[in-house]
Amino acid sequence: MEEAAIADVILVDAPAAGHALAFLATPRRMEQAARVGPLRNQAERAVAMLEDGTRARVLLVTLAEHTPVSEMLQTSEWLTAQAGVVLGPAVVNMVNPDVSNLSAETPTTLSERCAEVGLDWPPSVVEACADSASFATA
DSSP: OTTTTOOSOOOOOOOOHHHHHHHHHHHHHHHHHOOSSHHHHHHHHHHHHHHOTTTOOBOOEEESSHHHHHHHHHHHHHIIIIIOOOBOOOEEETOOOOOGGGGGOOHHHHHHHHHHTTOOOOHHHHHHHHHHHHHHTO
């Protein structure tokens, strides 16, 4: 699907960490096992995609509690070292931040905030964030 470019983003809801580790390590293991042939070629392409942060990223999901965060940190270390994947931002479930102050955000104020912290986001991304902020506080 990624090579065919049939979508801008492909989201895979992977199984729990223990199963996901094996799932994401499979292409690298197949690459090591298959010396030649179509299976080797497919494994090489999958490994190349998983190791390329512009093509694939893993977002780990956790809870804001000690044990789940510790498990997420262990998982992230294993994924980068053993599966070679690139990590994206972590998602922390069941956290409800106060978003009441977002209602004042506009594309202009968000652009200013981005500049303050050194982010060079394109106007379309800033506008999408402002729209999301407006929706979250509606």
